Amino acid sequence: MITIYHLGVSQSDRVVWLMEELALPYNLEWFDRQESGMAPPEYKALHPAGTAPIIRDGDLVLSESRAIVDYIINRHGNGRLQVGVDQPNYPDYLYWMSFRDSLQGNLMLQLFLKSARPDDPAVQRAGLFANDRVDRQYAQLEDRLGQSDYLAGPEFTAADLINFFAFTTMPLFGGPGVDKLPNLSRYVQRVSQRPSYIKSMAIAGPDAKRPA
Amino acid sequence: MITIYHLGVSQSDRVVWLMEELALPYNLEWFDRQESGMAPPEYKALHPAGTAPIIRDGDLVLSESRAIVDYIINRHGNGRLQVGVDQPNYPDYLYWMSFRDSLQGNLMLQLFLKSARPDDPAVQRAGLFANDRVDRQYAQLEDRLGQSDYLAGPEFTAADLINFFAFTTMPLFGGPGVDKLPNLSRYVQRVSQRPSYIKSMAIAGPDAKRPA
Structure with a gap:
């Protein structure tokens, strides 16, 4: 076991x-x-x-x-x-499985920068970089969830499960909330109602x- | 195509x-x-x-x-x-495929910190965090490559290909070199000799x- x-x-x-x-x-x-x-x-x-x-x-x-x-x-x-290799949405599944690693790296950098000295030029440069990436990723999430009930397609998959921590727990530590993104908010509600969750x-x- | x-x-x-x-x-x-x-x-x-x-x-x-x-x-x-699900080293393949995402997130934070003000307590705290993670990961690499010719086992796989940028190109941008790690150095030499590389x-x- x-x-x-x-x-x-x-x-x-x-x-x-x-x-x-x-x-x-x-x-x-x-x-x-x-x-x-x-x-x-x-x-x-x-x-x-x-x-x-x-x-x-x-x-x-x-x-x-x-x-x-x-x-x-x-x-x-x-x-x-998961989504099988022969399914049309296999590339979507792969993409959203990897999305989490990229998002969490960007969020980690962004969270650190919040506590660093804002007048440090290196902090400012990195802030522009991290904010651009995080903003793009949340825009992608909002767009995707306007087209699809779940990240990889019409069904709940591990791609939802692996990303979900960023939407629910990271905000408790200063990460971006989902309130201003209606599609993402509805998705978080929907997934949060799963009995296993x-x-x-x-x-x-x-x-x-x-x-x- | x-x-x-x-x-x-x-x-x-x-x-x-x-x-x-x-x-x-x-x-x-x-x-x-x-x-x-x-x-x-x-x-x-x-x-x-x-x-x-x-x-x-x-x-x-x-x-x-x-x-x-x-x-x-x-x-x-x-x-x-890749390594098939039924092969004994399938978990190794999965681990080293994911290792790259973790390593590059840590290296990105570490690289940023090198240009930030060293007297900022937030930079110092994040530096301890990032250095601990990076040090552990290079120690893992050195240990693994003392036991195995390639990351996922005896054969070259995508797990080698996906991690290799960190060993060859990241040092050009200030990432850690491999010179002080003999097993990793020999591995970099070995993989670098592949005609396709x-x-x-x-x-x-x-x-x-x-x-x-």
């Missing part, structure tokens, strides 16, 4: 959500952050990357959200929640508490 | 390399950066993301390296250069010039 090493609050909540979507059994091991906000040494020791999420499956210890999602879907989920967030979402 | 919209110098060189590895035909359309270093407006207009690489295949215009690599391999390359870098690498 797969063990999810959950760091609270972190992106490992999406692995819990994935397992609930696929109705697969799992163990959850909970780790709290240190007062500094960093992952505790015990968490970092689980995998050389030291970043959440991390899973174990037998002898395999795996990190990186995208790798974990593809692994679970293909080795344990019979390929569900509600259940997984109760277990491991940003407001969840370590099990007693 | 696939058209590669190549921005020089940029990560779109890896798409040329991929096409050469797969011996697939392609058109190359070359775009120079503006004096500011930014992509020109004509490049940014090709795809809403506005980032290199971008390809066209019929009506499809696709960006994001990982999406492009998976698309070309699976729709045009008969699945070559040599050919693709002559066409679209950091020293290549726009075709006359």
Whole structure:
């Protein structure tokens, strides 16, 4: 059985959500952050990357959200929640799966810049760069969700699951909210109503508490 | 036939390399950066993301390296250069494919910080964060390449191709060099000798010039 090493609050909540979507059994091991906000040494020791999420499956210890999602879907989920190579929207699926990595890199830079000295010319240059990229990405999201119920097409897929943290949890840390983007807001509402999402967030979402 | 919209110098060189590895035909359309270093407006207009690489295949215009690599391999390359779901090293392949996104996000933050004011406490905090992540990732690379000839296992795969820019071109822009890491250095030497790499870098690498 797969063990999810959950760091609270972190992106490992999406692995819990994935397992609930696929109705697969799992163990959850909970780790709290240190007062500094960093992952505790015990968490970092689980995998050389030291970043959440991390899973174990037998002898395999795996990190990186995208790798974990593809692994679970293909080795344990019979390929569900993805779009097949022969489907017309296969390129859309690939694109929106990768979109998350690009978006989160840009958001990380943007968040850091918010706390840096605004009169530093290097901060100003990087701010223009990061804001341009983030603005373009939110415009893309708004446009796409005006044409399609879900990111990869008409059905919910892992591309929705892997991006969703940016819309729900990143704003709690200063990331852009979705309120001014009506299509994205409706999409967040729609996906948030999925029973597996509600259940997984109760277990491991940003407001969840370590099990007693 | 696939058209590669190549921005020089940029990560779109890896798409040329991929096409050469797969011996697939392609058109190359070359775009120079503006004096500011930014992509020109004509490049940014090709795809809403506005980032290199971008390809066209019929009506499809696709960006994001990982999406492009998976698309070309699976729709045009008969699945070559990847590791199958049933292979023992499938999780390794997934991990090292995703490693690049994480590494490049960390390197982008680290590079920006080099030009920011070193006495800014926010810069110092972010520097500790970025340096810790980058150091861990280079230690992982060095460790992995002491055990395995290529990142995903004994054979060259797209996981090597997608990460290679960080080792060869990022140092030209201030990223970490590989000289102090013997396993990584030998690996860079080994991969650099591939005929398709040599050919693709002559066409679209950091020293290549726009075709006359």
